[in-house]
Amino acid sequence: MRISTRAQRIEPFYVMEVAKAAGVLAREVAHTDRPMIFLNIGEPDFTAPPLVQEAAARAVRAGATQYTQATGLDHLRERISGWYKSRFNVDVPARRIVVTAGASAALQLACLALIESGDEILLPDPSYPCNRHFVSAADGKAVLIPTTAEERFQLTAAKVEAAWTDKTRGVLLASPSNPTGTSIAPDELRRIHEVVSQRGGITLIDEIYLGLSYDDAFGQTALAIDDNVISINSFSKYFNMTGWRLGWLVVPEVLVPVVERLAQNLFICASTVSQYAALACFEAESIAEYERRRAEFKARRDWFIPQLNALGLNVPVVPDGAFYAWADCTGVAEKLGISGSWDFAFETMKRAHVAVTPGRDFGTAETAKFVRFSTASSMAHLQEAIARLRAMTAQ
Numbered sequence: 001m002r003i004s005t006r007a008q009r010i011e012p013f014y015v016m017e018v019a020k021a022a023g024v025l026a027r028e029v030a031h032t033d034r035p036m037i038f039l040n041i042g043e044p045d046f047t048a049p050p051l052v053q054e055a056a057a058r059a060v061r062a063g064a065t066q067y068t069q070a071t072g073l074d075h076l077r078e079r080i081s082g083w084y085k086s087r088f089n090v091d092v093p094a095r096r097i098v099v100t101a102g103a104s105a106a107l108q109l110a111c112l113a114l115i116e117s118g119d120e121i122l123l124p125d126p127s128y129p130c131n132r133h134f135v136s137a138a139d140g141k142a143v144l145i146p147t148t149a150e151e152r153f154q155l156t157a158a159k160v161e162a163a164w165t166d167k168t169r170g171v172l173l174a175s176p177s178n179p180t181g182t183s184i185a186p187d188e189l190r191r192i193h194e195v196v197s198q199r200g201g202i203t204l205i206d207e208i209y210l211g212l213s214y215d216d217a218f219g220q221t222a223l224a225i226d227d228n229v230i231s232i233n234s235f236s237k238y239f240n241m242t243g244w245r246l247g248w249l250v251v252p253e254v255l256v257p258v259v260e261r262l263a264q265n266l267f268i269c270a271s272t273v274s275q276y277a278a279l280a281c282f283e284a285e286s287i288a289e290y291e292r293r294r295a296e297f298k299a300r301r302d303w304f305i306p307q308l309n310a311l312g313l314n315v316p317v318v319p320d321g322a323f324y325a326w327a328d329c330t331g332v333a334e335k336l337g338i339s340g341s342w343d344f345a346f347e348t349m350k351r352a353h354v355a356v357t358p359g360r361d362f363g364t365a366e367t368a369k370f371v372r373f374s375t376a377s378s379m380a381h382l383q384e385a386i387a388r389l390r391a392m393t394a395q
């Protein structure tokens with residue numbers, strides 16, 4: 001069968017190979033005194049809190065399961081708008097919010113609405129692999145720009161300016177980022193947006209981890225800068241609803257009918273049950289629970305990062321958000337007689353029964369040096385993982 005060049009352009013998700021191998025080994029060691037600890041998982045270890053679960057059950061019982069309008073339940077758009085006001089003190093009118101099937105659908109809609117065939121979009125290297133594939137699936141070209149620890153592994157205005165060509169259509173940023181958990185400083189973001197706007201480009205920013213921000217200096221939405229910024233967000237991470245497949249997109253008003261038309265045709269709507277459930281995310285009781293969980297993620301970060309550094313798994317920038325640690329494993333790998341983060345990940349899995357994610361999927365610049373640890377695991381698991389890594393590196 002002839003496969004489209006578009007589909008062929010999508011690179012394999014190498015992480016899945018590691019995850020598969022970890023799954024096989026996990027079954028083998030499940031009943032030993034060292035079962036596998038999964039620090040390769042990119043989703044919260046918490047589930048939706050009680051009010052959200054009850055709201056979903058109520059919607060099912062009431063038969064509130066028909067399609068909604070493509071832009072989502074008005075009440076939910078209002079609630080998201082209210083969240084921007086209460087959490088970030090930013091006015092984002094509900095009419096600019098489009099509810100989607102996760103940030104993934106939001107990214108797809110934004111890319112399809114704005115990217116012409118051959119348009120180039122600038123992204124940082126490292127970055128979340130699917131983001132460059134959304135660009136590519138819209139027939140655009142993702143241009144990865146190597147970043148440094150000094151730049152918090154994010155694009156800078158100077159780099160955007162230097163990389164801009166007549167084919168460049170805009171930037172796709174993520175703040176805080178996956179895999180680094182680091183954000184763009186607000187002033188730098190403002191400068192990036194200025195460079196982009198002066199060239200008639202678009203600033204797309206994936207803010208899916210913004211709710212899980214631990215530092216007031218960074219925890220601000222880019223929507224505060226300008227109504228032309230396009231922000232992608234989700235119920236997956238802060239709201240602990242990964243499998244519910246619900247997110248949203250904030251666009252300038254002129255884009256709403258365009259995105260609506262695309263959403264009507266491509267998705268009809270996001271899951272109705274999930275939308276009714278998500279209304280309960282914004283109840284005081286749920287927010288209080290989310291804030292407790294955010295504090296737990298922060299406590300894990302505060303404990304885990306110094307431990308990694310002490311093992312020689314150097315985390316060059318302390319993450320200010322999300323639940324990741326981007327650690328340079330070259331020194332430790334050399335000591336163990338292996339080269340590169342890919343082999344390091346397999347070695348760690350085999351010797352310590354700790355699954356981590358090698359840098360490979362996230363770009364090409366320095367990704368052979370780095371592994372991503374996820375702290376979306378209990379403190380007990382993190383402590384046990386560090387003890388095993390210490391034993392492994394001491395051998």
Ligand SMILES: Cc1ncc(COP(=O)(O)O)c(C=O)c1O
Pocket residue numbers: 042101102103104105128174177178206208233234235236242246247
């Ligand atoms: C940076 C980033 N963007 C988007 C997504 C997709 O999220 P969603 O579950 O909302 O589709 C993820 C998921 O891990 C992510 O890390």
